[in-house]
Amino acid sequence: MSDSFSSLGLSNWLLKALKTLGIQNPSRIQCETIPLILSSRRLDVFGCSRTGSGKTLAFLLPIIELLVRDPRPYFALILSPTRELAHQINQMIVALTASTHAVKSLLVIGGEDHEEAQGLWFGKPNVVVATPGRLVDHFYNRNFLDVCGHKASLRFDCLVLDEADQLISSGFAQQIKDILTFLDDMSANTNHRRQTLLFSATLTTALEELQKLIAKKASGEQPVVVNLLPTIDDVKRELATNEDLDQRYVLCPESVKFVYLIECILDLSFRQLIIFCATKKEAKLIHKVLISLGLDRSDFNLNPVILNADMKQNLRFAALEKFRSLKSKILVTTDLANRGLDLPQVDLIINYNCPKSATVYVHRVGRTCRKPDFKTLPKVPQISETPVEEADDGTDGTDGPKSNKKFKRDSSNHLKPKKSQTVLSSKYLGKSITFVTQYDIELLKSIENFIETKMKAEVKLLFSQNL
Numbered sequence: 001m002s003d004s005f006s007s008l009g010l011s012n013w014l015l016k017a018l019k020t021l022g023i024q025n026p027s028r029i030q031c032e033t034i035p036l037i038l039s040s041r042r043l044d045v046f047g048c049s050r051t052g053s054g055k056t057l058a059f060l061l062p063i064i065e066l067l068v069r070d071p072r073p074y075f076a077l078i079l080s081p082t083r084e085l086a087h088q089i090n091q092m093i094v095a096l097t098a099s100t101h102a103v104k105s106l107l108v109i110g111g112e113d114h115e116e117a118q119g120l121w122f123g124k125p126n127v128v129v130a131t132p133g134r135l136v137d138h139f140y141n142r143n144f145l146d147v148c149g150h151k152a153s154l155r156f157d158c159l160v161l162d163e164a165d166q167l168i169s170s171g172f173a174q175q176i177k178d179i180l181t182f183l184d185d186m187s188a189n190t191n192h193r194r195q196t197l198l199f200s201a202t203l204t205t206a207l208e209e210l211q212k213l214i215a216k217k218a219s220g221e222q223p224v225v226v227n228l229l230p231t232i233d234d235v236k237r238e239l240a241t242n243e244d245l246d247q248r249y250v251l252c253p254e255s256v257k258f259v260y261l262i263e264c265i266l267d268l269s270f271r272q273l274i275i276f277c278a279t280k281k282e283a284k285l286i287h288k289v290l291i292s293l294g295l296d297r298s299d300f301n302l303n304p305v306i307l308n309a310d311m312k313q314n315l316r317f318a319a320l321e322k323f324r325s326l327k328s329k330i331l332v333t334t335d336l337a338n339r340g341l342d343l344p345q346v347d348l349i350i351n352y353n354c355p356k357s358a359t360v361y362v363h364r365v366g367r368t369c370r371k372p373d374f375k376t377l378p379k380v381p382q383i384s385e386t387p388v389e390e391a392d393d394g395t396d397g398t399d400g401p402k403s404n405k406k407f408k409r410d411s412s413n414h415l416k417p418k419k420s421q422t423v424l425s426s427k428y429l430g431k432s433i434t435f436v437t438q439y440d441i442e443l444l445k446s447i448e449n450f451i452e453t454k455m456k457a458e459v460k461l462l463f464s465q466n467l
């Protein structure tokens with residue numbers, strides 16, 4: 001197996017760009033997929049590896065490499081299920097290509113001014129990163145081809161579906177079909193062949209459907225499947241949680257879940273926390289109560305922010321930016337944020353409700369422990385981990401004795417912050433806590449079976465009980 005980016009076929013200037021971003025050696029999924037994508041056979045590649053393993057660069061690097069070797073407009077179309085993920089992918093393209101003019105990217109997402117965004121196609125971008133709904137609006141707008149020029153120029157050579165299983169399974173299926181129909185129309189009666197790349201951390205039967213859909217127009221050559229999940233033989237099985245993740249549950253009555261949440265926030269140490277809620281309404285309520293309790297006061301330094309689909313796009317980006325730049329330490333959200341978002345400082349995930357499926361669980365907890373996998377690569381030095389600070393309470397963050405800390409309140413009965421929020425030193429890089437009510441016990445067991453891991457009860461909380 002190749003063990004450096006240069007041996008994967010990437011040019012020196014791209015290696016330099018990677019170095020500037022602090023990225024030295026390829027992760028496993030990158031080693032396996034980049035040479036396939038770059039190969040002259042222009043294979044369709046389907047890459048599957050756990051969350052945080054570096055899939056984004058696995059498809060972006062070969063796309064940029066091919067473009068710089070031979071710049072052409074409308075070379076790659078990258079589809080993403082959420083606007084935030086599309087934006088993140090586009091930011092990575094901008095960061096990687098800061099030193100070249102050969103790559104122009106265009107972001108096509110909902111919530112942006114439609115007319116203005118459509119006009120940007122005039123610039124003949126090389127890479128388009130889009131969410132399916134808005135892209136369909138553009139493609140099927142009657143002025144679209146006038147804006148873009150001749151049909152022939154719209155023959156994307158490369159189509160990427162990031163989080164491919166979600167793109168086919170959650171209401172996007174028709175839009176994906178419409179996009180494929182449009183692309184096929186653009187290259188009808190030509191021998192243009194599109195290379196299709198699918199990436200995901202979970203494999204589902206829906207994905208097989210997508211493969212079939214794409215295979216229809218392909219040259220007959222089968223896609224190459226690179227499955228780095230532990231159960232290589234069984235593609236229907238999804239297993240993608242990280243062994244560096246400390247997975248816990250708390251059994252709590254539905255009516256007082258909020259009290260447990262506050263206890264988690266005050267008693268557990270974290271750098272950044274994401275609270276996943278079942279609905280937008282629940283997320284809004286929790287965020288509102290956290291603010292009314294004063295957690296946005298400067299002495300807490302937590303500044304909870306909310307991200308949900310009801311918010312205007314500029315507010316969604318602003319909230320995410322505040323969280324990404326560490327001005328906020330708590331993000332309250334829904335499954336809108338469960339896919340793909342790369343927020344490396346997040347070390348605690350709270351599932352305020354037990355996720356309704358193991359796939360949702362895997363993606364939610366995948367927002368922490370985001371370190372690519374280098375372990376099985378020979379001769380590659382281990383990347384240095386961000387040093388973890390010692391806890392100010394002297395505990396080691398493992399299954400230690402119950403914390404005997406009580407909520408600290410001042411005389412006016414307002415919540416008071418702990419001395420500081422620091423990260424516990426532990427063999428784990430992150431932690432997830434799933435709130436489980438008596439009605440969720442079967443669900444929890446099915447998730448445990450699925451991830452082949454028995455979750456431990458969170459014993460640090462005052463109220464926690466074992467199952």
Ligand SMILES: Nc1ncnc2c1ncn2[C@@H]1O[C@H](COP(=O)(O)OP(=O)(O)OP(=O)(O)O)[C@@H](O)[C@H]1O
Binds near residue numbers: 026055201
């Ligand atoms: N070779 C590498 N060396 C060091 N860091 C890397 C490398 N490749 C990617 N990263 C970093 O690892 C983090 C996770 O990568 P990425 O977001 O691509 O994961 P992913 O597999 O797409 O996750 P998800 O399934 O959640 O979408 C990012 O911060 C990325 O910049």
